[in-house]
Amino acid sequence: MAQQERFDWWAAEPAGRTATTPAGRAGARTAAPAVARQGTAVGEAPAAVPVGPPAPAAGPHAGVEAGQVYRAVQQSPAFREIRRSYRGFAFPATGLFLGWYLLYVLAQAAAPELMRIRLAGPVNVAWLLGLLQFASTFVLTWLYARNARTERDRAALELRWDTQDQLR
Template sequence: MPQQQTSSPGQGQRFDWWAAPAAANAADRPATPGRSAGPAGPAVPAQPSSVRPVQSAQPTQAPARVEPPAAPSAAPARALAPATDRTEVYRTVQASEAFQDIRRSYRAFVFPTSGAFLGWYLMYVAAQAAAPGVMRSQVAGPLNVAWLLGLLQFASTFLLTWLYARNARTKRDRAALGLRWDTQDQLR
C-alpha cells in the first residue's frame, strides 16, 4: 500500500484530524462543489486546493481479505506459565504455617469480640422490649437507663475499634509484612 503524504494546513486553513483519513481517499469519491461525502456518509468540508493527497500510480484495488488469526502457538503457553507460577506461590503461602498463624490470631480476636458485641446489642434491644419500666428508670436528672445503655453502645463501638487496631498492630502486622516481603521475593 503506498505511503500517504500529508502537509500541515497553511495560514487561515483548518485541519481536522478526524477528517484526515477521509480526505486521503477523496480522489476515489465523486466531488461536489464545496463539500465531499465522508466514508460514513455525512458531509465533511472539502480540502483546500493547496492540500491534496498523493495519488498512487497503481490502480485502486479491492481491500484485501482479512485472514482469521492463526492457531495458537507455543507463545501463549509460555505467557500462561508465569501466571501459573504466581498461583502456586500464593497457594504455597496460604498453606504455610506462618500464614495460618496470622489467620488463627485474627479469628481468635474477631470471632469472640463480634459475638460479645452482637450479644450486647441484642441485650439492649431485648431489654427495651421486655422491661420498658426498667429502661425508663431515672439514673441522673433526665438521663434514664435506656439513654445510658444507648450511649454505652457508641462507647463500646469506639473501644472495640481501638482494641482491634492495637491487636492487629501488636500481633499480626509485623508477621503479615514479613510474609508479604517473602512472597514478593518469590514472585521476582
C-alpha cells in the same frame, strides 16, 4: 546506541505500545520540554521506543505462576498462624458485641419499665445503655487496632515481602 535502562516505566504507556511525544498524546496533561538526544536534533521527535515494565530477571523463581505462590502461602504455617490470631480476636469480640447489642434491644422490648428508670435528670437507663453502645464501638476498634499492631502486623508484613520476592 546501547540500550538504556528506563527508570520511568511506571509512568509510561501500557506494555505492548510504543511511546509518543506527550504533546501528540490525546489528553496529555503537560508537554515535555524538547531535549536533544543522541542522533536527534532539538525539537525533533525521537523514534518510537517500546516502553513498559522491565522484563523479569531470570532468577530462582523465574516462571513461577502467581496462583501457585499464593496457594503455597495460604498453606504455610506463618499464614495459618496469622489467621488463627485474627480469628482468636475477631470472633469472640464480634460475638460479645452482638450479644451486648441484642441484650440492649431485648431489654427495650422486654423490660420497658426498667429502661425508663431515671438516673440523672432526663438521662434514663435506656439513654445510658444506648450511649454505651457508641462507647463500646470505639473501645472495640481501639482494641482491634492494638491487637493487630502487636500480634499480626509484623508477621503479615514479613509474609507479604516473602510473597513479593517469590513473584519477582
